[in-house]
Amino acid sequence: xxxxxxxxxxxxxxxxxxxxxxxxxxxxxxxxxxxxxxxxxxxxxxxxxxxxxxxxxxxxxxxxxxxxxxxxxxxxxxxxxxxxxxxxxxxxxxxxxxxxxxxxxxxxxxxxxxxx
Amino acid sequence: xxxxxxxxxxxxxxxxxxxxxxxxxxxxxxxxxxxxxxxxxxxxxxxxxxxxxxxxxxxxxxxxxxxxxxxxxxxxxxxxxxxxxxxxxxxxxxxxxxxxxxxxxxxxxxxxxx
Numbered sequence: 761x762x763x764x765x766x767x768x769x770x771x772x773x774x775x776x777x778x779x780x781x782x783x784x785x786x787x788x789x790x791x792x793x794x795x796x797x798x799x800x801x802x803x804x805x806x807x808x809x810x811x812x813x814x815x816x817x818x819x820x821x822x823x824x825x826x827x828x829x830x831x832x833x834x835x836x837x838x839x840x841x842x843x844x845x846x847x848x849x850x851x852x853x854x855x856x857x858x859x860x861x862x863x864x865x866x867x868x869x870x871x872x873x874x875x876x
Numbered sequence: 877x878x879x880x881x882x883x884x885x886x887x888x889x890x891x892x893x894x895x896x897x898x899x900x901x902x903x904x905x906x907x908x909x910x911x912x913x914x915x916x917x918x919x920x921x922x923x924x925x926x927x928x929x930x931x932x933x934x935x936x937x938x939x940x941x942x943x944x945x946x947x948x949x950x951x952x953x954x955x956x957x958x959x960x961x962x963x964x965x966x967x968x969x970x971x972x973x974x975x976x977x978x979x980x981x982x983x984x985x986x987x988x989x990x
Contacts, residue, residue, distance in 0.1 A: 794978065803880070803966050803981030804919070849919065863932045864909070864979060868918035 763787045764852050766867035774875050779837040781870050783850035786831065790852040794864070795824060795835045798847045807848075808835070840874045847871050878903065880969050880982035888988045894955040897985045899967035901948050907931075907972025908950040909979060910942060913964040922965075925950050926972045954987075962989045 765784045773779045781795075791812040796804035810817040810824045810833070817824050823836045837844055851864040881900045889895050901908050909932075910922040921934035925944035944950045948969075954961055964986050968979035 796981075801983065803968075803983050806978045806980060809978060851919075863921050863924065863934070864919075865921070866911075866919040868916065 762868075763790075764850060764865050764867040766848075766850060766870050768870050769868070770871040770873070772873045772875060773840045775842055776839045779835075779840045779844065779872055779874065781835040781837075781848050781850075781872065783833045783835075783867055784831060785833075785852050787852070787854065787865075788831070789854040790865075792853045793824070793826060793833050794851045794853075795822075796849045796851060796866075797844075798849060798869070804849055837872075840872075842874045842876050845872055845874050880967060880980055882965075882967055882982040882985050884985060885983065886986045886988075888990060889957050890990055891957055891959060893957050894953065895957060895987060897952045897954075897965055897967075897987075899950045899952070899969075899982060901950070901967075901969030902980055905969035905971055905980075906948055907970045907977075907979075908944060908948065909968045909970075910950070910952050911966045911968065912936075913966060913984070914962075919966065922952070957989045959989050962987060 763786050794809040795807040797807050798804040808819050808822045808824050810826050815826050826833045847869045849869045850867045853864050883898045907926045909924040911919040913919045924932040928944045939955045942952045964984045966984045968981045970977045970979045
């Protein structure tokens with residue numbers, strides 16, 4: 761049972777336009793969400809995160825939106841650049857106990873291609 | 877700061893053999909997590925070590941084991957390799973405090989089982 765789903769395996773966007781990557785989750789215990797970017801032959805790189813007490817977090821060209829009632833989050837990249845072409849993973853975690861580590865549950869990823 | 881390093885980067889093994897992968901976390905990070913990435917499966921959590929103790933474990937068979945040393949370096953061992961173990965194995969380090977604790981990934985070890 762996939763608790764974190766990225767239903768679009770790929771997305772193509774023109775340079776300068778907005779890229780919107782979507783992620784849905786089923787576990788209502790998740791309270792912290794992250795986006796990672798992965799280039800081939802490299803490990804995932806942390807992009808941006810959001811706590812469940814917020815509905816929006818912004819960092820430069822990247823904004824993450826969280827809709828808790830719909831159990832949905834999205835990553836907006838504006839403006840998109842060719843260097844943004846990569847696989848994007850969303851991840852979610854729930855605190856297990858006080859002071860305990862968080863186990864990340866990842867989606868299957870979305871390949872973003874930004875066309876020049 | 878140096879990033880997370882993993883050795884070796886590539887490995888070819890035969891069915892039935894065992895393999896040990898190594899991960900050196902970012903200096904000061906006490907938590908090391910291991911993930912398996914296979915095509916179509918995304919990243920699946922294997923286990924997490926903190927202060928030389930396994931703190932979390934995913935749904936993998938007992939053939940997958942790990943350990944962490946006093947300097948926070950971690951090793952992962954897979955015994956009796958199967959063809960389905962062919963994957964990219966990633967380790968990630970973090971401070972291990974809990975909330976808001978981003979994980980930083982290494983480049984991975986590509987394991988091929990023939």
